[in-house]
Amino acid sequence: MKIETQLLHEGYTPKNGEPRVVPIVQSTTYVYDSTDDVAAVFDDPTKSLIYSRFENPTTDAVEKKIAALEGGAAAMCTSSGQAATLCSILNICQAGDSFVASSSIYGGTVNLFAVTLAKMGIECIFVDVDASEEELMAAFKPNTKAMFGETIANPALTVLDIEKWAKVAHANGVPLIIDNTFATPYLCRPLEWGADIVMHSTSKYLDGHAVQVGGVIVDSGKFDWSNGKFPCMTEPDESYHGIVYTEKYPFAPYIVKARMQLMRDLGCYPAANSSFLLNLGIETLAVRMDRYCENAVKAAKFIQSTGMAESVSYPGLEGDKYYSLAQKYLPKGASGVISFSIKGGRGAAVRFMDSLKLASNEVHVADIRTCVLHPASATHRQLTDEQLAAAGIDGGLIRFSVGLENIDDIIDDLRQAFAAIDS
Template sequence: MSQYKFDTKMVHSGYQVEPTTKSVTPPLYLTNAYQFDDSQFAQELFELKQGGNIYTRLQNPTNDILEARVADLDGGVGALSFASGHAAIFNTMINLASEGDEVVASNAIYGGAINMLGVTLKRLGITVKFVDPDDLNAWEANISEKTRALFFEVVGNPNANVADIEAICKIGRRHGIPVIADSTFTTPYLCRPIEFGADFVIHSATKFLGGHSTVMGGIVVDSGNFVFKGNERFPLYNEPDQSYHGIVFADLGPTAFISRLRALITRDLGACLSPFNAFMLLQGIETLSLRMQRHCENADKVVAFLASNDSVSFINYPSLPDSPYKALADKYLPNGVGSVFTFGLKGGKETGRKFIDSLQLLKHVANVGDVRSLVIHPATTTHSQLSAEQLKAAGISEETVRLSIGLEDTEDIIADLDQAIKKAVK
């Protein structure tokens, strides 16, 4: 659907009317197995010589539609869905790195991801070096001959820092290292990292893509631009794979990464997305641009209210004139900077607690990207696994409160924030 624009693709990409039932909407295929044409066809499927459905752990027709749609929206050659955004990150990492390898990652990311990368991957023998995403020299300085990937969030969790996508991608390209951009907070509507050089894009579809706090899901999009063939950093792709009769994945060209991720990593670890969840995510994506526009509009108005409130000590929102990320936001996020950001109240931690406990409309939950407005205290919840040093490096203080602004009437959101602030600082 390359001739169509974004809003058309989000409704139609990946699906043609099913020939048997003529269903206009993508069907939900609740099946785990598929009948093979004959023995020879089955053998060729398992040898990756033939395309087709084998088992729903590897692919499913409903999931295929979701993957094709998100790949099209992001400008990639293919995508693969997972049971969660966390699974998408983990599977991507071990599709690139093995014991003894290294990854360089931003320290301004979701706390659970820092724990997974810094603790769980470490147990597997993969070392992750965390850097300040704004310090381009730090990215360069932490690259070694063992580095297999660079990883960052386009808009960081929780403080809404904006990564210099193009600059980081140039560093990766200079060293022959793929760059992974987590675009969960931005979605393809606000930013398409592949256009700025990213090799792979990750989404926690649980958030804005689904948009309604109903199902979990993760998606990895392959740009098809990273060349594994002949790259000495990646013997996994250039040496015959014993589990697939000696296939050399680098020989698959633009689809090498996504093919290996599906055929080998997902086959062995099994973190596949439920077809039902894929069906629900497709429903969410059909209204993605409309929701993201409203999310951004509402967030702008809420930020304006907070900026005028004398009880507010700081706001981390990248489109503010005095934000250190204003220029990057203008460059990478012309349609809006999203609706997840942080702020603080004068009075510190206890005032922040009182504020959260006084809210009536906003929901106190460990999620973002919902049609509902949400609130949480990162230091004691989403980023509580981090040490004091890690929290400081990520710019998270005891008074930091994270908001995810939803689609309610802005006057109601602001009224709830106002009454909660007054109670907290009284």
């Protein structure tokens, strides 16, 4: 089935007399015929619904759709992309463990990994996104449990060599977790390139309209957890009736464990209405992503032509450092986000952004409307100069997210803003 058709039909098939769109089940609770029926569901939550802190019918339909779009076995939505990132690591790491991550990732993720998880006794070993196989292998420790990277990094726009990272991860017996937020399954399906777990901030392109904050984790169902490194998967979980996840749920043990342990305890599940809105966004993903990519290439070429940028980063631009990797992993396009470092540094960047009229200065990205952000002042403000440099960010860097407006209007806005700082 083509992805355009999947976007509309996966996850929810109405029966005779039922609504065509995914219904909003605005309920916290579900009724059972007997106490024994309730007990049976607590023994095995995959049999039915317990409570909307675990699962909701509206969200369940969206989870099934996203799992199908990514080619995975199962998915679990969360209340934010940050919650999805946190759960993706906590599901297999505990105090005393470590994991390897690309240094070229979202600033909030860097802080989560370097500060918050460190307080929990989990070490993140940061490596260069372009590290060789030998350098990646050298980063591993006996207690390393995973690798993590972004398909297209926010905001550096580096492209991860997924096959290389998957090869190293599997050589060390650990899964590769990929944040596929900017690419979406329409542009890239990391599981097909060897990744084991995929996650998204659904607040971005999957939603597309800036109306809900959410996240999702997708389990490929293919990673072999029985290599001795993951007793949390292969030994009885005493907190849940002694269940062994790989035995009870061999189709997707990772995501079932995440739901039964982390979602049960953390409760970071999205509301039904948020999932309904997310589904509406997903249904138009294919047509939106084509337009984003088309607009971004033209905008990137214009910015480059002005001579007012020290550098322009867009993987879909010929001559970009990551153009060849983008051609491999992102043949349909490289999303609608452009990063460029303006001549004159931080001061010039601020004047340029304040001169824009069509583009909104906001802490968001991947919207239907063009928006702009100064990462060093906002999303990456808590990072040290060294961390900023490792993430490919300087004071003049601007993240420009093209929307679905007419490209001539977007370019006219860029032109007048450049003129404002050149006057």
